[in-house]
Amino acid sequence: MELSEGKQKFIETWGTLGSSWGINRTMAQVHALLLIAPEAMSSKEIMDDLKISLGNANMNIRALLSWGLIYKHLVPGERKEFFVAEKDMWVVAKKIIEQRKKKELEPLVKALEEISAVEGTGKETEEFKKVVQDLKLFSNKSNSALETLLKADSNWFVGTFMKMIK
């Protein structure tokens, strides 16, 4: 396979997969492009490479910055901004997990907390409370497990955790 073909395929795959990872397609493509870029790139270059509008490029670059998946890279004497991707995959994974936890788990934990305040004593109420309680227990556990994971470093993950889980 040719390099250019490989690059293209990588960007395409990352983009498609991104959708199911809670990252929109373009955002994932910009990320992919920067991941495999040998040098920092400007908005203009990103926009041209991916054939997207300036506005779109800008918005997704901002989003990636706010997720901490890419960084600004200022070149002396250049007015425009350049961007580079975080290349340590463990860091990348952590940042993605962090965002997803915030979006997918924390609101659940919060809602369950509120919902557990149902009153009453009938059979139906008891059943409802049980489901909510079980779920609350489970999501709290997952939440703290993830928190610990986020604090852990790569070696720990690759070493201890992987060995243990096997």
Place this chain on the structure above:
Amino acid sequence: MELSEGKQKFIETWGTLGSSWGINRTMAQVHALLLIAPEAMSSKEIMDDLKISLGNANMNIRALLSWGLIYKHLVPGERKEFFVAEKDMWVVAKKIIEQRKKKELEPLVKALEEISAVEGTGKETEEFKKVVQDLKLFSNKSNSALETLLKADSNWFVGTFMKMIK
């Protein structure tokens, strides 16, 4: 909080969150409804409760069945089918993880495998290969970690894993 209000809130929350969990809103709402239903429900009841069309109810029920999150429950003497949800949250989580792994991780592993076949020796090629290689390593590890997790039972998770990770 009243029971009815709690139920409604639960269905709403699960539905909204579902979207970010790779499950569409209605599918998640049907699931929520069955999770807190004290009895098995028919398509018709589900449809009426959630104010959705018969076709929509049917499609999402099929999807939930195929995910293994709900089961058919045949009542003797009744012609129509009833449905009940899996209520063990550990099982529920495993089924969801299983599906998401299939959709979000396996295609990546497969694509990276193909992409690693890039040829050439330039600096750019080397860099590209490195990113792909790192990513491949990482996603393979995650994949087998999840596989092990799926085989593990609830007690193991709650016990060993939680203790270790704390």
Place this chain on the structure above:
DNA sequence: CAATCCATTCAATATTTACTGAAAGCTAAT
């Protein structure tokens, strides 16, 4: 074997989500 009762499918439609392009904002150079 016709009628009924459910389940299923799918083209048309509605809803949600993402993208574009033009306009406005900033900042630095002249």
Place this chain on the structure above:
DNA sequence: ATTAGCTTTCAGTAAATATTGAATGGATTG
């Protein structure tokens, strides 16, 4: 103070996804 270079915003539009409802299929009953 004006222009030029780049970034940001956002209303309108386009694309992707989900939902409806009517038609079809199958099975059971009288």
